[in-house]
Amino acid sequence: xxxxxxxxxxxxxxxxxxxxxxxxxxxxxxxxxxxxxxxxxxxxxxxxxxxxxxxxxxxxxxxxxxxxxxxxxxxxxxxxxxxxxxxxxxxxxxxxxxxxxxxxxxxxxxxxxxxxxxxxxxxxxxxxxxxxxxxxxxxxxxxxxxxxxxxxxxxxxxxxxxxxxxxxxxxxxxxxxxxxxxxxxxxxxxxxxxxxxxxxxxxxxxxxxxxxxxxxxxxxxxxxxxxxxxxxxxxxxxxxxxxxxxxxxxxxxxxxxxxxxxxxxxxxxxxxxxxxxxxxxxxxxxxxxxxxxxxxxxxxxxxxxxxxxxxxxxxxxxxx
Numbered sequence: 440x441x442x443x444x445x446x447x448x449x450x451x452x453x454x455x456x457x458x459x460x461x462x463x464x465x466x467x468x469x470x471x472x473x474x475x476x477x478x479x480x481x482x483x484x485x486x487x488x489x490x491x492x493x494x495x496x497x498x499x500x501x502x503x504x505x506x507x508x509x510x511x512x513x514x515x516x517x518x519x520x521x522x523x524x525x526x527x528x529x530x531x532x533x534x535x536x537x538x539x540x541x542x543x544x545x546x547x548x549x550x551x552x553x554x555x556x557x558x559x560x561x562x563x564x565x566x567x568x569x570x571x572x573x574x575x576x577x578x579x580x581x582x583x584x585x586x587x588x589x590x591x592x593x594x595x596x597x598x599x600x601x602x603x604x605x606x607x608x609x610x611x612x613x614x615x616x617x618x619x620x621x622x623x624x625x626x627x628x629x630x631x632x633x634x635x636x637x638x639x640x641x642x643x644x645x646x647x648x649x650x651x652x653x654x655x656x657x658x659x660x661x662x663x664x665x666x667x668x669x670x671x672x673x674x675x676x677x678x679x680x681x682x683x684x685x686x687x688x689x690x691x692x693x694x695x696x697x698x699x700x701x702x703x704x705x706x707x708x709x710x711x712x713x714x715x716x717x718x719x720x721x722x723x724x725x726x727x728x729x730x731x732x733x734x735x736x737x738x739x740x741x742x743x744x745x746x747x748x749x750x751x752x753x754x755x756x757x758x759x
Contacts, residue, residue: 442501443470443755444483446494447687449720455544455568455685464720465494466687470755471517479521479743480750481513482690484665489597489645501758512666516693520743529745531738534699537681537709538734540564540593542716545571546579551586560733564591564621564711570599577612584619592616593713595624598645602633609639622659629655642680649674661713664697665690672701682713688725691717692744695736724749 444467451462466484473479483498485491491509500507506514523530541562543549549567557565565587569576580594600608605626622642627633629646631654642659643651647667652660652674660677665684672679681698683691695714702709714736717726725746730737739745 440759441472442758444468444498444501444758445470445753445755447723449484449687449723451544451720453544453548455719461488464685466690467494467498468687468689468750468753469513469517470750470753471514471521473518473521477521477525479517479519479524480689480746481515481517481520481693482665482687483510483513484684484686484690485509486684498758504759509666512664512668515669516664516744519696524743527742529738529741530696530743531699531745534696534703535709536695536736536738537698537702537712537714538563539714539736540566540711541734542566542568542713542719544568544719546576546583549579549583554583554586554588554590557590557733558588562590562734564593566593566595566713568597569594570596573600573604573608577608581612581615584615587619590619591621592619593621593624593642595644596626598625598628600627602627602636605639606637609637613639622657624659624661631655644682647671662697664694669697669701678710680710680712683716685716685719688717688723688729688739689744689746689750691715692739692746695738696744724752 446467449464466482469481469483471479485494485497487493492507497507497510501510541557546567620640622640624642625644629643629651634641635656641657642661643655643657644661647660649671658678659680660675661680661682663682663684665686681694683694698712698714718731728739741747
């Protein structure tokens with residue numbers, strides 16, 4: 440097996456959440472040759488702010504032939520991509536795409552004009568990153584409930600709180616917020632005891648693993664194909680909301696394919712997922728080829744996961 444890489448930098452328009460300060464995000468596209476005529480592509484996009492190793496460490500582990508779990512996920516998607524490219528087919532052929540929610544990374548950016556815009560674009564759900572300034576955000580959030588026009592909220596704290604603070608906060612906002620809420624994602628680090636005691640509709644994301652799935656009794660899991668083994672899906676009996684890893688558009692196509700395939704294979708009604716985040720970053724040749732159709736998702740043209748022409752033009756460097 441040979442692996443090449445092409446480094447890139449994504450520049451966020453603003454801070455992505457309460458844990459991200461640096462707007463520049465480093466990643467690398469991987470080109471993997473599994474055999475003479477079997478070549479696939481994937482996205483390697485670690486988030487050190489969330490506990491991932493630096494990009495350089497992931498690349499070094501490939502060089503040592505000791506792939507990290509994140510790299511193993513990349514190789515998984517590269518192989519799937521490779522088989523489709525060999526056939527000259529798009530992975531999305533015959534699949535029905537789920538819709539996506541809107542996302543804002545700062546509550547200050549949400550007002551009634553933004554709500555009007557989102558409704559006109561066909562959005563039914565709005566995800567908001569929380570946790571920068573809880574007192575101010577709480578006041579803004581309760582005021583916002585009067586202007587939602589039917590939009591349901593998904594709040595993501597990225598484990599910014601602790602059990603006591605969240606419990607007090609939920610008691611304060613429950614009456615005004617509950618009817619407008621779909622779920623609250625990762626209010627504080629997961630523990631079976633701490634989460635079971637909460638009456639809030641909780642969604643598990645960052646601590647999603649096979650062990651925690653045995654004890655998590657909340658309604659929703661947020662599944663990120665970039666970092667989670669798709670075999671886990673066979674053991675999940677919750678609502679499954681697929682999400683990007685706030686990564687490169689190529690990585691987003693992996694998440695979109697995983698979601699479309701899962702809902703098609705299981706026959707479940709597709710959930711509204713979180714599968715468009717490329718617009719949170721300055722544009723590049725990949726994102727410029729994608730259509731922004733509000734809540735309706737579109738795929739990259741080409742074979743496999745797409746982006747045939749863009750991938751050809753990369754400056755590939757041999758890694759192993």
